[in-house]
Amino acid sequence: MGHLPPYAPMTARLGPLPPRSRDELYGYEMKWDGVRALGYVEGGRLRLVSRNGLDVTVAYPELGPLADAVAGAAVLDGEIVAFGPRGHPSFAALQPRMHQRDPAKIRMLARTTPVTYLIFDILHRGDATAIRLPYVERRDLLDRTISAGERWDVPPYSPGGGAAAFRTSHELRLEGVVAKRLTSAYQPGRRSGDWVKVKHFRTQEVVVGGWKPGEGRRARGIGSLLLGVRDPAGRLVYAGHVGTGFTEAALADLGARLAPLARATSPFADEVPREHARHAHWTEPVLVGEVRYAEWTGDGRLRHPSWRGLRPDRRAEDVVREPG
DNA sequence: TTCCGACAGTGGGGTCGCAAT
DNA sequence: ATTGCGACCCCACTATCGGAA
Numbered sequence: 001m002g003h004l005p006p007y008a009p010m011t012a013r014l015g016p017l018p019p020r021s022r023d024e025l026y027g028y029e030m031k032w033d034g035v036r037a038l039g040y041v042e043g044g045r046l047r048l049v050s051r052n053g054l055d056v057t058v059a060y061p062e063l064g065p066l067a068d069a070v071a072g073a074a075v076l077d078g079e080i081v082a083f084g085p086r087g088h089p090s091f092a093a094l095q096p097r098m099h100q101r102d103p104a105k106i107r108m109l110a111r112t113t114p115v116t117y118l119i120f121d122i123l124h125r126g127d128a129t130a131i132r133l134p135y136v137e138r139r140d141l142l143d144r145t146i147s148a149g150e151r152w153d154v155p156p157y158s159p160g161g162g163a164a165a166f167r168t169s170h171e172l173r174l175e176g177v178v179a180k181r182l183t184s185a186y187q188p189g190r191r192s193g194d195w196v197k198v199k200h201f202r203t204q205e206v207v208v209g210g211w212k213p214g215e216g217r218r219a220r221g222i223g224s225l226l227l228g229v230r231d232p233a234g235r236l237v238y239a240g241h242v243g244t245g246f247t248e249a250a251l252a253d254l255g256a257r258l259a260p261l262a263r264a265t266s267p268f269a270d271e272v273p274r275e276h277a278r279h280a281h282w283t284e285p286v287l288v289g290e291v292r293y294a295e296w297t298g299d300g301r302l303r304h305p306s307w308r309g310l311r312p313d314r315r316a317e318d319v320v321r322e323p324g
Numbered sequence: 325t326t327c328c329g330a331c332a333g334t335g336g337g338g339t340c341g342c343a344a345t
Numbered sequence: 346a347t348t349g350c351g352a353c354c355c356c357a358c359t360a361t362c363g364g365a366a
Contacts, residue, residue: 036355
């Protein structure tokens with residue numbers, strides 16, 4: 001009766017698709033938008049541990065039967081995903097579950113929005129670690145270890161074929177793909193270049209309608225910019241803030257440009273939430289920039305926005321929310 | 325010498341729980 | 346009862362420094 005050792009999840013570096021000349025060195029997996037979890041199966045029980053080392057087992061009772069679908073003791077690595085109404089992973093659908101402690105609410109959510117554990121790696125089997133095995137051998141071991149179930153799956157990987165996999169991920173409305181070196185070992189706790197996540201980014205032109213002061217290094221200047229886009233009626237609608245992507249030089253430049261544009265009231269047609277408006281310095285909505293982002297949230301905010309730079313060639317009147 | 329990898333530090337959208345008001 | 350705040354999830358990015366290449 002061995003005791004499974006703790007593992008820390010290996011993470012991927014963000015980057016471009018490997019060049020065609022190196023394509024066949026990688027296995028490609030779909031990237032699922034959910035929460036990362038290691039699954040410790042031992043003594044007929046499953047224990048789920050978050051990236052931060054917290055035991056999150058109680059939040060996902062529908063995954064419990066996985067313990068019976070695993071041959072012997074094992075440590076699995078995968079993503080817990082909630083599928084939205086249109087059949088693709090929805091982080092928003094998962095969020096109420098992630099922090100929930102109330103057993104009654106958890107049971108209710110498990111009925112209405114059951115999750116799926118998408119397993120893509122195995123770190124331990126029986127009383128032996130598997131992390132030194134190359135990726136392809138771990139994947140083989142994974143297939144031999146788990147039998148199919150309703151609420152979990154071992155999605156396939158594609159050896160080579162990165163460009164096609166990336167296109168497929170777009171058609172399926174997924175975040176992108178993860179390219180993993182076929183010969184690489186599992187490196188616990190490391191953000192290794194052997195795993196590269198390749199994401200679909202969108203860009204959006206935005207109007208700057210204000211800014212908020214920063215803290216620490218940025219205490220004397222801009223911390224983030226308040227952004228807006230025009231709706232079909234031409235009204236400037238609040239779209240959230242962006243606080244990353246600029247160099248210190250860019251921040252200083254923006255500060256100088258925004259200073260003469262100061263005004264007393266919000267330029268947005270809709271109401272900016274009070275937490276966001278607190279400490280805001282409003283400006284005339286004339287400066288246009290571009291951000292890169294992951295998706296629009298249900299509240300019309302940009303998720304994971306990063307600043308790309310000013311767009312002096314664009315007029316603030318023409319900045320509309322683009323489809324996507 | 326230059327480059328890479330790891331870290332610290334800044335910022336974002338969200339949710340929940342709890343303490344302060 | 347409401348509000349504020351920290352702890353968690355997801356994350357992008359810049360600046361820095363020491364060691365590898």
